[in-house]
Amino acid sequence: MAISRAECVALDAADPLKQIRDEFVLPDGTIYLVGNSLGAPPKAAAAAVARTVEQEWGGRLVGAWNVSGWYDLPLTTGDRIAPLIGVGPGQVAVGESTSIAIVKAVSAALGLRPERRVVVSDLANFPTDRYMVQGLAEALGGYEIRDVTGVDDLSGALSEDVACVLLSEVDYRTGARHDTAAVTALVQAAGALMIWDLCHSAGAYQVDVSAADLAVGCTYKYLNGGPGSPAFVYVHPDHQAAGRHLLTGWHGHAEPFAFEPDFRPAEGIRRFTVSTPHVVSYAPLNASLDIWEHVDLAAVRAKSVALTSLFIELVEELCAPHGLGLLSPRDPERRGSQVSFSHPDGYPVMRALIDRGVHGDFRAPDVLRFGFAPLYIRFVDVYDAAVTLAEVLEKESWRDDRYSRRLAVT
Amino acid sequence: MAISRAECVALDAADPLKQIRDEFVLPDGTIYLVGNSLGAPPKAAAAAVARTVEQEWGGRLVGAWNVSGWYDLPLTTGDRIAPLIGVGPGQVAVGESTSIAIVKAVSAALGLRPERRVVVSDLANFPTDRYMVQGLAEALGGYEIRDVTGVDDLSGALSEDVACVLLSEVDYRTGARHDTAAVTALVQAAGALMIWDLCHSAGAYQVDVSAADLAVGCTYKYLNGGPGSPAFVYVHPDHQAAGRHLLTGWHGHAEPFAFEPDFRPAEGIRRFTVSTPHVVSYAPLNASLDIWEHVDLAAVRAKSVALTSLFIELVEELCAPHGLGLLSPRDPERRGSQVSFSHPDGYPVMRALIDRGVHGDFRAPDVLRFGFAPLYIRFVDVYDAAVTLAEVLEKESWRDDRYSRRLAVT
Structure with missing residues (x-):
């Protein structure tokens, strides 16, 4: 051999x-090669959820929204993910699922390129990425979804009516990895916006989407945030002022506690949050990000x-x-x-x-x-x-x- | 006195x-009159999250999706909420937030009434309900949002171009409660669909929306599911076959694990699920629903x-x-x-x-x-x-x- x-x-x-392995729960007799689907639990995850449930919720009740930083979890957690995908603070909002993040990213991209009516999507994308774009395009009407088969097909698809391209940085089936910088440059040269799905890359290696326009990703694979831990959306700073998306919930409002009758977007990345964060599901994720800080x-x-x-x-x-x-x-x-x-x-x-x-x-x-x-x-x-x-x-x-x-x- | x-x-x-109080954590010296914002923790919540994190995630890793029933949590949990809102099994899907549930409900309603282009919304609705409808209507284009001020205003607003009416059963500020049956009948007599927001009523008393077309609600107020616990959407059985909504994620697909390129909706209420459930956030909710079973x-x-x-x-x-x-x-x-x-x-x-x-x-x-x-x-x-x-x-x-x-x- x-x-x-x-x-x-x-x-x-x-x-x-080698010492980082000791930070994770790995059952005896198991060789766990499914961290690309559901990451192993950080040992600190159990204490983290216990703290959230017993000390924060149990001890402070509704007051924990202020005292325990719950309200800002989507942004504070986003700032901790940012360095893992090569971007800066104030550029990542955590919440909901990758599927929902795709609606945010794609609807924002369509708003930023209002004259263009084509979304390019890869047949190799994880199906929910495709499905969400299909549901969105069908509801909006007047959009074409142009399917490509891999990046070789992309140049030919980039006509001047393409608003955005959504690709998975790493193929969920084959593990094939795009040349992110080259593809981003190609797409942007055609006047379209580049949206990366980082589900199978964030935490697998040093991702760098700082040149891309938008990105989405999940946190329960290589980032070990726990089953169904909240997803993230990245928005390039240049797009934050003009970027509007479809899911205009109260946490994305400029003054959520003014309870105004009409939506008015918050400044910056906060407008990409929607509503009450799933606080308990953030606890294991932040326990994992404690580890990532030192990796x-x-x-x-x-x-x-x-x-x-x-x-x-x-x-x-x-x-x-x-x-x-x-x-x-x-x-x-x-x-x-x-x-x-x-x-x-x-x-x-x-x-x-x-x-x-x-x-x-x-x-x-x-x-x-x-x-x-x-x-x-x-x-x-x-x-x-x-x-x-x-x-x-x-x-x-x-x-x-x-x-x-x-x-x-x- | x-x-x-x-x-x-x-x-x-x-x-x-009186004995049910003992099932909850209530800090000494606190009179907690904020259960309409964030319910108190069930004492069993801590053990429930510990079980999910330590035994299920830690003990079974990705295998817990099958063995621990994670995959079906949105529907099994929905079936436990159903009797609290007066409806039957297979009619409630749990997931995401109330804001996201509103997009599901309203986009489904618009699809069910394609010739009608008006959404009626109350100025007394909780702001996120209004904001989500505004974001949706703006993205879709060609829709009018008709604001009413309370139910007295409603009759005059119910022209034949109204697709649906979204009202909060209980006003978040005043606690005023609609006559749900009468309002539902009024709206349906005008050919529109009735969507109730049950955030401030589910768990406060026996809700009955079985005659309504759709409903949404949160689980972290009177239902004590924990901060940001997942929300629910109810869809009347008569609307499930034709009901399509905008958020067409892979968990709402007829065969999610066939990884087909194009979306094909699942039968029944499952099509109102979107994607990977926030498993850890379901644990306290189900601990609370254990209590509700006996109330x-x-x-x-x-x-x-x-x-x-x-x-x-x-x-x-x-x-x-x-x-x-x-x-x-x-x-x-x-x-x-x-x-x-x-x-x-x-x-x-x-x-x-x-x-x-x-x-x-x-x-x-x-x-x-x-x-x-x-x-x-x-x-x-x-x-x-x-x-x-x-x-x-x-x-x-x-x-x-x-x-x-x-x-x-x-």
Whole structure:
């Protein structure tokens, strides 16, 4: 084999991020390669929610809106996410879900380019991104959604009636990563606005969308904010004064507690907040952001590249005869922190693998996904995962009937 | 005085709901008359969030989406709210905020009445209800928002181009309560759809919107779901097949895990869900709904009427010379579970009162609000609150400078 288990143990011992793993809850016997779907809990998350529920809500009741900083959570939390995506304070608002953030971003973009009536969307975008744009365009009327297939298709699609382009920085199925700077420049050169979906990149490496117009992202994957933790929207400072979006709730009002009859947008990023934040769901997210404050993002990227490259190398070496096809780019520059393989029986293969303690996930029709969250995944996990996958394929363990029964959530 | 403190103690001893108070966290020395803004925490809320974070997220990681029922939380939680608003299972979807629920309800209503281009909105509606309709109408174009001032104005506004009417069942400032059945019938007779906002009524008494077309409401007031707990939308079964709304996220898709490129709505109420639920924020809400399962709603209403009537009586008796004006209806049939008084110096009066342990709140320009959550407010609390308010006014304690400094959240 390309590497021994002992060599992996040595790599872990030399890992500059190795102590950060201790900050996370990782059940014994589990190799958790699903941090690209739901990040592992920070150990501090439990105490954080207990503090919010018992001390803040229980101790101060409604007074906590002032005393405990609840009211400003969307902005204070946004300012903590900002450095992870390469932007400054006052540029990120947290709240709701990525789907809702897409409505904010796209409706703002359409307002900023009122003469242009086309939204470009990628067939590789995560489906909810597409669905939200479809729902919005159908409701607004008079808009065209122009689908592209990957970035190669983009130049041809950028006619002068394109208002904005919405792309996922990292493909949720393949882990393929766009050249964000080049694509942003291309889109902006055509007079359109660039909106990035950072769901599969924020926390996977040092994102930089400072040149982009808008961005959205979730916080429950590599950012470890907890199941359904609130999402974020980034708005370039140049667009904040003119940027208006559809979801004009009272927290985005210039004076929410004046209870005026008509909407008047707040200055700055606050106008991209909508309403009462889901306070309890912010607690684990902020516990995770406490960890991120001390993380070297260059080390995260270096480790991510090493982990994913090693996994590709080992799986290809060990599993070559068993019908796996690499879906992720070989060039680490073009790859997020995820490796995907196709397999015609991907679903039962993944179920069998999970049954043996190696947790990846499956995406229709045939995609086995493995996420490598650099904060808590070790080289030895990569080794053990590849060996276990090889055993499942070699022994055809996945043919057991119980692995083909579909669960509600795949 | 109309009643003695000892008589209030006796009323509490005879209260059929008296044991339910023990299920809530209420700090010593606090008379909490703000349950109409943020309900008190159920004692079980802390254990519920700990279970979600430690056992479910920490113990099962991403597998909890299946094993712990996370995926269906919007619908299972909705089915638990349904009996509190007089409707059946499969009619309520939980998620996001009331503001977002308004976009779902109003955009669905507009789709169901495509020939009609007017939305009727009350100037007494909570501002975010108005703001969301304004943002939606501006984005869609071609719609008129017709403002009415209370229900007396409504008949004249119901021309044949009205698609829907959005009203708050209980006025957030005055506590005035609509005759829901009569108003619904009036609106529907004009061919329009009736949308009720139940924020200040759900959990205050037995709501019944089964004849209405749509409804929205929050869960963090009388329902005690916790700060920013998710909101709900009700859709009458007759409208579910044809009802389409603007926020077409993947959880509302017929097959979310097929990852199809185009949106196709799920059957039934599920299409009114959008995306990944804020799982941690559902935990306290479901802890509260465990309590509600065993509550006699007729007893809630009877106690609410008794508490609010007694408070009006005592305050008017004790505070008559001090410039308070009753804003709430005297007829208990027309009143929610809230009593409001105007006072020209309402803000410092409320601050002084809170400083003495009686927590109400203030709404601009001059409204002192007192909410009486029947699950945990006692008759003796009503007595003590009225006596304390009288003292603050009598001694003019509110003239202390520190009470006029405005807090961020009022």
